[in-house]
Amino acid sequence: MKKVFLTGNEAIARGAYEYGVTFASAYPGTPSTEILENIAKYSEIYAEWAPNEKVALEAAVGASMAGARAIVSMKHVGLNVAADPLFTLAYTGVNGGLVIVTADDPGMHSSQNEQDNRNFAPFAKIPMLEPSDSQEAKDLVGEALKISEMFETPVLFRTTTRISHSRSVVQIGERQPAEIKPYVKNQEKFAMIPGFARKRRLILKEKLQALEEYSEKFPYNRIEWGINQDIGIITSGISYQYVKEVFGDEVSVLKLTMTFPLPKKLIASFAEKVKEVYVVEELDPYLENQIKAMGIKVKGKEVIPEIGELSPEILRERLKREKVTVAFKPYTAVPSRPPVLCPGCPHRGIFYVLKKMKAVVTSDIGCYSLGVLPPLESIDSILCMGASISMGHGFKKAYEANGKDAPVITVIGDSTFLHSGITSLMDAVYNRSNTINIIVDNSITAMTGHQHHPGTGYNAKEEPAPAVSLEAICKALGVENVSVVDSYDLKAFEDAVKNAMNHKDGPSVIIARRACALLKGKGPKGLYAVNEEKCKKCKICLRLGCPAIQVSGDRVFINPLSCVGCAVCVQVCPFGSIEKVGDN
């Protein structure tokens, strides 16, 4: 057996490989992205980026219906997008094993909310497994596929940032190819008209009862008796590691891995044998509420916070009641360091121009979300994938209906537009919305680390693929005023916005196009510097918020190590004092 050091996401990919998965689909989203990226490296598995999570899940459902083992992965909010197929999928069940990975982000390291997707399991009525390290992440993919095929159900596989992005040692094995199961036409199972769905609903109820029995004997749900049997802790996922870190074998632990359906008898017998039961879980009182509903007295959220990430020191302080001594206090009055748009980022100039426009700007999810921060501060709203265009439309219509007026500009990325912006734009066309919609097209899914999408011309395996044309889509939807500008050309962009402001018969689209400056071989070239003789120290260039432009006392200079040569600053300097000095 070979030992390797894998992130949870790499381990899940390895599990997909070892346990015979042949179909994988996903839409990128932190902290889930690397699952599909790593699966795509295995030639034995067909792997694809889907335009969004709903499509990814539906494609995986089709693969499962065909009899193949399939896996689909997404971030927590992605499962909201995929919720429609998910809930009815519980009724139809599967043919080939189907694993749905949801990677949650407690603490919102890179997300707009911290919803606890464990709640989806009882809501959608599908079983759920929660790994607590990379070894389990790999092994449980196999268990999940087994359960999926044994009970003909999809299995929810729930990780969190600290599982997905932590590395630990994993014993890996060989691939065990799974033979594709025969597909037999079965309309009562797969075609959910109400008459068939009512029957499947009853079957689902029986399935869940059988799954509960399975959960009772599932070996990954286990009791670890400690020296002290007075205190018992029920926990799962990463929280299990924190409990063991802080308490070792001082207390008794019931580690739950199949967290839906819960092994009620196992929990009851554990609770009976200890004097006091605590539930240690991150985010919602998911286990706690179900255990309390069983009539068992436990303590949970009155001790453990329900907001933000859990940590060993929280347990040490709140549960073990040890004082955490800090020898050195962090300096609080020091400048913070929020993430910023990279030097040469094509989004920078767009937001610089938009700030001058004094418009309402609804925006979306991606690197360009950073346009909300100073000094650009051009964005009014960020809600969810695809919301920019539809929210802008609603805002504009509500103003018009109430006799008010304001220019409304929406900003969405290329990947996000293809994910869920197209239907929003259709709404704006169909209902004659006078909004200006900017697609900031950096030709990649950038924020999550450069994943391809249907517009880039490459697929998940880096093979050439048909590229969707954004302008053709917009025109096909009926947008009459479509223009394409270079994101680095501030005047052309400003002119396009002004032109769109005069277009009063339906929405306009401006595609501001320029590849992400970090894309290999596609970034700009050149090195710029401030000519100090010409510089009047007006500091207008600092309004770009470019990390390469720095100020030292009164002097403004460009850091040659950071400058990539986009020349956007050249266009904002009123005195022509920024000059090209070389090639990068």
Add this chain to the structure above:
Amino acid sequence: MAVKSVFISGVGGQGTILAGKVITTALVNQGYDVKMSEVHGMAQRGGSVITQIRYGDRVYSPLIEKGRADVLLAFEKLEAVRYIDYLSPNSTLILNDLEMPPASVLTGKEAYPQDIVPRLKEEIKNIIVVNAVNIARECGEIRAQNMVLVGVLARVMDWSKNAFIEVIRQVVSPKYVQVNINAFERGWELNV
């Protein structure tokens, strides 16, 4: 062996992730149980980034508790003072003597504190201040500052030098192997 913890802080793009990879690969190769946690996504865009490494006979939590890191390896001065609460009175701070102004300083809204090194020297008994950028520049590749710092860390932690050189050969792209090994050795030889 009791679990040891190394906390790495820096700025997105400084090479902390590669440093973490080199360190953990070397530790895994030596048979330790190892866990490492890092944050990806939005935070990487020039923001404050941290990597936490724990190793020993049996490691549970990938996260280090405050006051319990054996070493804080700070790639930048502000990123040191943000996380010194992770140190105990006996642990070591390895500080890259580098100032990377964040956006608020670049735009002149806030000032970069100028007293960080003297303050930390006064406060922390075991402090090693390294000018990794200068050393890396002398090695011929300024971006190899991360390997200079890994070299200092390896010496402080009493890790096998050869194990690290072997790992650098494995994980660094061939073009940059030698400069990274040189940078590592220069860090190791600081003998602080």
